[in-house]
Amino acid sequence: MRSFTYRSRCSGEVRVLVNYPHADELSKLLDKYTSCMIITPSSVSSLVNFSKCPRIIIKDGEEGKGIETVLNIIKQSMDNSLDRSGVMIGIGGGSTLDVTGFAAAVYMRGVDYVNVPTTTLAMVDAALGGKTGVNAAGLKNIIGVVKQPSExxxxxxxxxxxxxxxYLDGFAEVLKYGVTMDKGLFDKLSSNVDKVMNRDEGLLEDLIYGSLVNKAHVVEADEYDTLGIRIVLNYGHTIGHALESASGFSISHGKAVGLGMICESTIGVKLGYTNPDIPGYLTESLSELNLIQSIKVNADSALRAITGDKKRNGGFLNLPIVTELGDWVKVRVKVDEYLRLVKESCMYLA
Known part of the structure; x- marks a missing residue:
């Protein structure tokens, strides 16, 4: 069991507990609140070992991430007398935590919420950071706010x-933290793949804790993504998100980010910033974790997605580029130049 806190300019201290039984901690937490609601998908509900709060069952994944789900959460919260001194508890993967955070932010102008991630990806990434978002009008994450969980x-x-x-999908994000900010974390994961495959609890605690500490440092420094520091969390995601979109989401997030990191590191080498060994280190580690997928996507679709990336500023993209294992710089690249480099460097475009 390990814990730490990070500070939010808006919300104060956020407590992070790694390898703690959720039922025990939720029981302690409820002493602070007058009422509570649990939001969880149907696939997870049977695993939730806590009965002291009413439950709202939502759909899994993107199906449960629409604005209609938020309206349903608000209605059921009102029906169950959740007041402004109450708490919403999201128990599930990243989509569930996004919906819970957004609903908590707008319900009665804001109530506290707690994240209990149930997937590896949510444990190392989505649970921490405070970015919430839901889908509406056919657009992904078009409505959202930044609101930190209380725990x-x-x-x-x-x-x-x-x-x-x-289970393995989340380790692409662990490698991301390692290659950009924490060489020790990268080495620990890369040298202990057998333990990862066996779901060794001690190693998992170390890797998840290390990932969250790294992300928390970035969030503390640039909570609202205005200083150009938080873009490091998107390493591999500019191309990764494009691959997800162009493939019709037939590739998982972790595998898409993994391929994105390989391509972005290759581009970094061509731009003269990245150690030429980095693409090989990433390819080897991702292969051992079964996170390399043979895929071909339509190049025009992928390039359109990159053109619409949120890191675009006029005719430029502001991008995190790895220099050495554990170090990165922000680089401003012309969009047209970047698209040319993507076409040259990413072998999975057809």
């Missing part, structure tokens, strides 16, 4: 039930 409870017991592919 994050990572219960490793949820990992036991994850299918192998779902």
């Amino acid at each position: 994050i409870i990572v219960d490793l017991a949820f990992i036991k039930s994850l299918p192998a592919s779902n």
